[in-house]
Amino acid sequence: LQIKYGRAYGFNEIQSIEWIYLFPMKDGQFKPMLDYKGRAFLLKRAGYDWRPIVHSGVRAEFVFYKDGVELQDATGKPLTISWTIERATKAGLVARARGSSKEADGTYDKYPERMLFAKVIHDFGAMYAQEVNGAGMIDRFYGPSLDQIVEATEPMQMPKEKEIVNADTGK
Numbered sequence: 104l105q106i107k108y109g110r111a112y113g114f115n116e117i118q119s120i121e122w123i124y125l126f127p128m129k130d131g132q133f134k135p136m137l138d139y140k141g142r143a144f145l146l147k148r149a150g151y152d153w154r155p156i157v158h159s160g161v162r163a164e165f166v167f168y169k170d171g172v173e174l175q176d177a178t179g180k181p182l183t184i185s186w187t188i189e190r191a192t193k194a195g196l197v198a199r200a201r202g203s204s205k206e207a208d209g210t211y212d213k214y215p216e217r218m219l220f221a222k223v224i225h226d227f228g229a230m231y232a233q234e235v236n237g238a239g240m241i242d243r244f245y246g247p248s249l250d251q252i253v254e255a256t257e258p259m260q261m262p263k264e265k266e267i268v269n270a271d272t273g274k
Contacts, residue, residue: 108135112145135237139221142228142236153227162187163219167227174231181230188200188215196222 109119122141125133153165164185167174174182191197192209200209200218209220240263 104133104135112141113148116144120143124129137236139217139224143224145235146224146232149232149252151227151232151235153223156183156243157185158220159221160188160215163216163223164225166214169273184223184227186226188219191219191222193265196268206236 104121104125106116106119108123110114114122118141122138122144124136125139126136127133146235150170152168154170156164156166158165161183164183166181166183176182186195188211196218197209197211198205200211201207202209
């Protein structure tokens, strides 16, 4: 399924496996989630680019370009998008990444620069380049937490051999 979704975006097999995640739903279906690296690839391929103004574990702010031309906001200033660790904390993203164990290190603790960049790329794509990212693909970091994945998959059990044998009879 990852490769199938990836082909729709023009990814090769390796890119598909690395950039698309499949979240199992209780109904047996899967919800595709796109990693920020896949989003960045799609944006670059469409002619978008960005340069850091600030990129640290506390703040990520980038200015954006299209086909080499600096994009502008409504006031004519360079189009910038930023995320801070404070904003991510207020939004509940840092706690969510830690899961149920609040002492555990989550992705925002281990890789804050990468996580803030991922939020910048997601927001730019969602607000200014919707034509690139496509519809039905949610961002991996907006996806479920590890606790939610465990909760969704715990009830799933392999059917017993007897259930498989009688599956077509309906008994």
